[in-house]
Amino acid sequence: MSDFQPKIVAFCCYYCAYSAADLAGSMRLQYPPNIRMVELPCSGKTDIRVVLEAFENGADGVYVAGCLEGDCHFLKGNIMAKRRIKQAKKLLDEIGIGGDRLEMFNLSGSMGPRFAEVAEEMTEQIRKLGPSPLNPAYKEKKETASKEEAQ
Amino acid sequence: MIVAEGKPIAEVAKLIEDANKVLVVGCGGCVTVCLAGGEKEVGILASALRMLRKKEDKPLETVEITISRQCDPEYMEQLEKYITDDIDAVVSMACGVGVQFVAERFNKWVVPALDTKFAGGALEHGVWGERCGLCGECILYKTGGICPIIRCSKSILNGPCGGSQDGKCEIDTEVDCAWQLIYDRMKTLGKLDKLLEIEPIKDWSKSRDGGPRKVVKEDVMIK
Ligand code: SF4
Ligand code: SF4
Numbered sequence: 393m394s395d396f397q398p399k400i401v402a403f404c405c406y407y408c409a410y411s412a413a414d415l416a417g418s419m420r421l422q423y424p425p426n427i428r429m430v431e432l433p434c435s436g437k438t439d440i441r442v443v444l445e446a447f448e449n450g451a452d453g454v455y456v457a458g459c460l461e462g463d464c465h466f467l468k469g470n471i472m473a474k475r476r477i478k479q480a481k482k483l484l485d486e487i488g489i490g491g492d493r494l495e496m497f498n499l500s501g502s503m504g505p506r507f508a509e510v511a512e513e514m515t516e517q518i519r520k521l522g523p524s525p526l527n528p529a530y531k532e533k534k535e536t537a538s539k540e541e542a543q
Numbered sequence: 544m545i546v547a548e549g550k551p552i553a554e555v556a557k558l559i560e561d562a563n564k565v566l567v568v569g570c571g572g573c574v575t576v577c578l579a580g581g582e583k584e585v586g587i588l589a590s591a592l593r594m595l596r597k598k599e600d601k602p603l604e605t606v607e608i609t610i611s612r613q614c615d616p617e618y619m620e621q622l623e624k625y626i627t628d629d630i631d632a633v634v635s636m637a638c639g640v641g642v643q644f645v646a647e648r649f650n651k652w653v654v655p656a657l658d659t660k661f662a663g664g665a666l667e668h669g670v671w672g673e674r675c676g677l678c679g680e681c682i683l684y685k686t687g688g689i690c691p692i693i694r695c696s697k698s699i700l701n702g703p704c705g706g707s708q709d710g711k712c713e714i715d716t717e718v719d720c721a722w723q724l725i726y727d728r729m730k731t732l733g734k735l736d737k738l739l740e741i742e743p744i745k746d747w748s749k750s751r752d753g754g755p756r757k758v759v760k761e762d763v764m765i766k
Contacts, residue, residue: 439583440583440587441583441586441587441590444587444590444591444594445590447594448590448593448594448597483552483587483591486551486552486553486591487552487553487591487594487595487598488595488598489594489598525598526594526597526598
């Protein structure tokens, strides 16, 4: 499944990850094109409904990137995001999508290279997990696997 | 408020496994405040159920609506237009009262999405504690505002029992002994002598022992 190109949605806090992405761009750093970024005013704006919506609409992976702990511009937004992500992971496990398709990362606005690294790490992680059960590619993969088994 | 908690998603999914289209109804009352069955939770449950079913190749259609209160016929009218013929089941995210009101009103298969826990309040954001056992005849004025019916594990009226240890109840070292709390409180208030009065046997017929209860307030009745 090495040719699998996952669709990943990254919810990025304006004050850190979003600026870090900008910086990564100015530094001409390469990161996988699988990431679709959505700007958040703070990672504390993370709403489980929106995370689920991403999965429902075909994302293979989702991550929220907020400021380093202790550095949130709104004091505790990233801590709240962390708790919500933990809860959403549990829910994704419960419905069989898999909690490890969702992660939370912390970085600062000056960490351009780390932004690229996170995108890399997440893409790798989702590649290993394969397409989401809601992705049509998942079924194809399953069918090919059972055909191969039959042969 | 009535405090409730969501049932596991798989359990709710099982209750509606034969349905193709469901109406998920939230309640804007207590369960919105205790973050179990308000508009947001309706969105989360509906989305989770749809994904679970899509994964099983049995797509589920959902309609979401949250009304002000499910325990009031007045608001129930707002539901009428959503209860269409193609709705196979209604998932109520209210407490047990709301679920029953919806079931009584509409000729549909209605299932609860929550487990109704108790009458209580918020101890801190995200934590709720039980406070009242709905006994039908409040005696808080005798106990310094601490309810022995529900906060004492044995509902003792002349406590404490012999199991009270270092201020904790014998059922669990994490649980405060209600009678220790009552004693401390009465002491602070300078009313310890009140505790010397023997509390007679409680009239439980005013509670659940008397069967389902009803409150009638004639002066506000319209019919
Ligand atoms: S004494 Fe009865 S009514 Fe009063 S708080 Fe306790 S259970 Fe509720
Ligand atoms: S230890 Fe206290 S709270 Fe527990 S049962 Fe005895 S009197 Fe009630």
